Amino acid sequence: MNKFKALLIGACTAGLLPAAGVAGPDDDKLMVNDELDLATEVAAPAHLDGALGSTIYSGWRFRTDETQALQLDDFDNPAMLTVDAALDAFNTPDGSEGKSCASCHTGGPEEFAGLSASMPKVIDGKLVVMEDLINSHRQEVMGAEPLKWSGQEMQGMVALIGLQSRGMPVNVAIDGEAAPFWEQGKEMYYTRYGQLELSCANCHEDNWGNMIRADHLSQGQINGFPTYRLKQAQLISRHNRFRGCIRDTRAETFAEGSDEFRALELYVASRGNGLSVETPAVRQ
């Protein structure tokens, strides 16, 4: 770890004026469980056209050493409790058909290796995110109640499936059937919502690396989602994060699970094409 930089950031958060040299990501390497190397910095996807410069970075690179450390070992990662609970749920029958996920997916969650890296994707003409797949299988195959979008049961399951892709590069399709959804998400990304008139791009494209009050702005990537947020002490869904960021512009936000947020999720995911899936990441 780069202790010198950590000291600088420490000095800054202690209330001094921003010191030159804090800006930007740190130089730390993310190796999980001493064996899995995650790419937190890769060449920017071509569709960005240089909007983030030549390199994109995981949000992990913008966090303090203390927060970063919690993601280095799964024993320290507080998200893993919720993921373990999801693994139990995976094997437990629920609903009128008396089935568990494992009744059909006999290979266990491992069957889903690679799936999260390519989500969201268009299925039968509809843009689908992981929460949709989980709930449609629960309802249609198991006869079980849908899970609440940002509840811990749902996000634990999203994280369990995401974990099977950890280390694989994010690779969502943006062409073909996905193109119109991607365009819609892009349009949203650059819309200056609310009374503060701030777009996603104003903070995460124009100002990544800068401090906004006490927060060190990242590129707003979602390769680590669902992330365990220390402040809320639980797993946070992608849509919950979007909602929070839009609310903070004094805007009327969109609902979690809305088509607008599905489109935004596709677009934001595509801005991270090439970064390793980090699920479940830990954030401040």
Next chain:
Amino acid sequence: MKKILIITGIVTAFALPLNAEIIKPVDVSFADGAVETSLTGTPGDPAAGRVLMNKGAGNCIACHAVTDLQDLPFHGEVGPMLDGVGDRWSEAQLRGIVSNAKEMFPDTVMPSFYRTTGFIRPGNAYTGKAAEGDLEPLLTAQQVEDVVSYLLTLKE
């Protein structure tokens, strides 16, 4: 609640000099990004303006660093440091920048603090719900004057 509102209404009405006219956000007139006329006719209070720079209504230091405010934690880096703005800009220009920075710097990320129209999906403060009825400006007319008078004290 109602009573308190009425009482503060009366107090602020009395605090204003007779026949002072508050210029409404939609009536502010800009020339080259600057606003010549005071929004209230009442001189700003730099001490009150200094407080507004912090959390809450102004929250200017979310984006700007100011050496004079070093006692307050967490200064942002999104906007330029404000040390010396009292030398760089006139009172009218600072009034324009604080009221609606987009007149001076088109497309700037700096919010418009004395503007109430033309927003996309304006919310009810930070609730995430839709705004109901007319929007209040982020700063009142007198708060703009207070902040401007504080900025004028920031000399190199």
